[in-house]
Amino acid sequence: MSTSKFGDYGGQYVPEALMPAIEELTDAYERYVLNNEDGFIDEFRQRMRDFGGRPTPLQYAEQLSARYDTDVYLKREDLLHGGAHKLNNALGQVLLAKYMGKERIIAETGAGQHGTATAMAAAHLDMPCVIYMGETDIARQRPNVFRIRINGAEVNPVTTGRGTLKEAISETMRDWATTVENTHYVIGSVVGPAPFPSMVRDFQALISEEAREQIQEQAGTLPDAVLACAGGGSNTMGTFHHFVDDSAVDLYAVEAGGSSLSVDEEAGVAPNSASLSTGEEGVLHGARTKVLQDTDGQIMESHSVSAGLDYAGVGPELAHLVDSGRVDPVNVDDDVALEAFHRLSQDEGVIPALETAHAFGYLEEHHDELGDTVVVNVSGRGDKDLETVIEETMERDLSIAPDMSIFREVGGGAL
């Protein structure tokens, strides 16, 4: 099927019990999403406008532009309801589930952003919703767990393994295998079996649809480069999609370099999440793609200071665009991302998600190679990352970071 493969990547490597659901979804995707049957896409766009806050602005970044002597534009997905691009996908899928007559929504979440977006979309569309989340992540992502529960969704703690995203995905697939008949699984990025990678990309492509128009209106030209951070790759594909055919526009997928690009085979740990830059072809979570794995093919534990990039795979379409030379896979390490976080906050008054900060870290390091006009996707806001950033910043003693001794002065807490 045309929407299921990207070169050799993609496919549907799932247990047989899920295949009918996948086929049903493929059919629904083609009818509603691709052919706007029953006005699905119209309703999706209208809800993204009224409930989600689209279009998001494309903002000229004055301080950064001056700093780099390059026109830098920010695509402000951080202003979307929920605080990240995640809602584009979550709302699209929950609405599709409604059109398909499903009665229940399940989703996995790691850092909690996708869980939050899905819970919001499900509340908005009045669908019961269960979010699977590793117990380790539950303990360290309290605010997002609160938000999910407050939106009325269940949080199902996953206690197997290390209790993080990988286990949560597996657990959600298990639920789905048992409940396929009435349940839709809202996957959180452009990963998983077909048609998820294409479908999630289409929902996220609102980003580049708007950005491409906005930049031409504001700058009078297409950009020389477009940057987006890449975890699973949904904000990335969403930001790139409508520029893919503009061959003069360079596309940079900025991955998490973590603390190092090297790998500890023995421990099964990659201290990064740079699947595009360093991963090998493999099969993970239903798709063939680039994967962080050991020589046996066991999936590595990935690492990044930003929880949302911390994933050992990546969307198959992105892997294909990298192999075909259309997308440049690049990465920056934790330190550079943290510095970029502070820089954007102080210079532009926009506190980015730590995921997003990676794209700005790359901008800082390579601005002179990017051309005259650059668009960077601000995939989310950083409110969720404040505690992490403070901790990680203090450990590193970064000079750019604001001093937090205010809390010592007033004796109000641990810092």
Place this chain on the structure above:
Amino acid sequence: MSTSKFGDYGGQYVPEALMPAIEELTDAYERYVLNNEDGFIDEFRQRMRDFGGRPTPLQYAEQLSARYDTDVYLKREDLLHGGAHKLNNALGQVLLAKYMGKERIIAETGAGQHGTATAMAAAHLDMPCVIYMGETDIARQRPNVFRIRINGAEVNPVTTGRGTLKEAISETMRDWATTVENTHYVIGSVVGPAPFPSMVRDFQALISEEAREQIQEQAGTLPDAVLACAGGGSNTMGTFHHFVDDSAVDLYAVEAGGSSLSVDEEAGVAPNSASLSTGEEGVLHGARTKVLQDTDGQIMESHSVSAGLDYAGVGPELAHLVDSGRVDPVNVDDDVALEAFHRLSQDEGVIPALETAHAFGYLEEHHDELGDTVVVNVSGRGDKDLETVIEETMERDLSIAPDMSIFREVGGGAL
């Protein structure tokens, strides 16, 4: 001066040292804001669009509309950059300060929302910024203090008195009295000496300017009622302003009824912040207005579950509109606000600020008196209130609240 009084309310009750600054500001207000000199208003609107995310949507609330058999529309100021209407004012004033040639920004903050918005605006416009905040508030509003610091602004802890908003306002006025020549004081609501109440209203009036157009486009009619919560009254005046001349549109300012409308004269405490409903004419922070005070004229300590409504005064124009019968002053207590918080989160997938929740509490209790079409301003998002809501909800054992035992199950924290 025409912009300085609203009936008997308003005026400029400030120390002599501030009068020249107030006169300079009045002049700048008339030139730049009222007469768009040097294109000030054009630049303000453009920045509110590109940086702030305006226009914000007017969303038809399906579940609430069904529940109340009334068309309920949400004006989504929670989607504004920073998460509340506060940026309209903060950006307007910081930009004005720039036009005035000021080199430094100061502001007070209580819950931290106005401090955050001001810090963001100051970072965006590259102005040094100092936020005064009581030390008690610093300790209980950690995330907002983080945000302010991360945006590069100083936080100046106020240790006098009880270390809350009142003291922070006084302290900021003191700083201003010392530094008037190069400093602008960005006051956080439609309060303070003229021209602040008019100026802040004009910046916030973007809300009703948009909402009035949007409701006519979407509902084909003006609303029967417009609701907004009222602390100082800036989101209130912003939401009402362009409807004031539409005499068929009822305007409801929903105040915090706290735990009770009665007053403990002895302790100097009003367990509410319902200045419009129960306050008496008095002079506070530079203006004559309705004030919570004892018979001597000492200002009461106000109380509300929502920190942002917790203020003993209110904007003089709003006091005047109440006296003249144009605005209905109403209130709901803490319990009703908390329930409304959960209802909007679960039914619409919009987690409101606790301040905002008061307006929805009134809607729940009086929907059958409000007519067929109602606009409610969602003044901010509730991310900042999660911990408070959980605590207050557990104390009250509200049946509408989601159960948070998830944290007990995984043993991840205090709850």
Place this chain on the structure above:
Amino acid sequence: MSLEASFADEPAFVPYLAAGDPDYESSLAYVEALARGGADAIELGLPFSEPIAEGSTIQEAIVRALEAGMTVDRYFEFVADLDVDVPLVCMTYYNLIYQYGDEQGPRPFVRKAAEVGLSGFVVPDLPAEEAGPLRDACDEFGLDLVFIVAPTTEGERLERMREQVSGYVYVQARLGTTGARDEVSDYTERSLARIEDWDVPKAVGFGIKSGDHAERIVSAGADGIIVGSALVDIVAEGHENDDATEEVAQRLEDKARELKQGALRGAGDRPRVE
């Protein structure tokens, strides 16, 4: 002995264990105990880090085995070290098969599997649509490729499996993942009816716990039963309680016998097809 032959004379009992759970030596003993207990073929799990088709019982067995050092190479040694007389089926996920050796694709893995004496494969995340290369390699080295038919598998998909399946067909008795359940699922008979005319043996799995349960499944028409979680539970319990390996092995052997006897009873209840 070929896989299909295991089903020839009487209903086959096909147990599953994860190789190396909870450690290499004990695991050898456990698998051998199952053979003694009457296994006609054994599905031997090669642990993969993301076992998306497994329920929590088997998932945890896989975690134990990985933590105890199981790798692909050790797995092949394990198979070579095993002293059993029944066909062994490698149950694993496609990525491990795909990555093995220098050559792209599944061929090196299958060659090696043939070398160490494995008889076939079950690969739960490899749908018939993607199975071509593995099928070809199996043909080249004379191994079987088992497919799982779910309660929801129908039409064209069923056809594609029928074309490729060999050894036996794994009939999933209910929706969901592996894991022992109390109720017999309603789907068994319907699923069996749907593939009635296939000429491979039909083994039913997912959720079989007891001899009685096995009896009912076989009397419903299955040519064999596949039992995983109920056996893994015994391994897990023994591990938790620090029980001696021989004791646990004995329990497994007893359980195997119970299940095999149940299957045999079930066969008595119905006319044999041949």
Place this chain on the structure above:
Amino acid sequence: MSLEASFADEPAFVPYLAAGDPDYESSLAYVEALARGGADAIELGLPFSEPIAEGSTIQEAIVRALEAGMTVDRYFEFVADLDVDVPLVCMTYYNLIYQYGDEQGPRPFVRKAAEVGLSGFVVPDLPAEEAGPLRDACDEFGLDLVFIVAPTTEGERLERMREQVSGYVYVQARLGTTGARDEVSDYTERSLARIEDWDVPKAVGFGIKSGDHAERIVSAGADGIIVGSALVDIVAEGHENDDATEEVAQRLEDKARELKQGALRGAGDRPRVE
């Protein structure tokens, strides 16, 4: 004795204390000590909950007085209880004046103030533009209304104050709020020059700490000095250290004498205007 008369013969020393700080009885003793030390008039603060024009020193004095139970009624009692021979000026914020009594506006407060023997008012948050009603009431009951001239006060605003001021004019020596500072502000001479031809006495305040400091201010042309924070500091320290009231009173008296002497020395340095 009228306020203006206090400045007649020699440079006046006008101290400030918050009434009731840290408690009613001690505060009476402290105010009386200032009179003994040479005060020519006394600014007696009536504590208001939002003292926006005060620095932290006086703000904290106000908090102490309020916590010790000071109210408007107690303040009037306090004035009546005081055994001093110099004019007393009520320094407070407009809301307390405005709220007093049943009648709207400042009249009841002024009447009562006249009754208990106060001589005038300083109201830091009442600009000349809003002062009409209070000025009228003061005229009616024969009290003075002091205005504060800031370093930044000019032109039309200066004129409006000149029209309304009586008793003395309070010349704010520097920008900002009350509070003791080390440096003499640059603004004193310029501010005095600006109001040279006013016919009320000019008292300079904000930041005067010592006799030497007082001397310099007077030699720069002031008719009197106003000292607040430096005295409140003595009260605060005594309160913190739990010192006996008499001891603290003695310190205040000594400080008052030092300041008055400084002012007198300053007058010797320059030709008297009359």
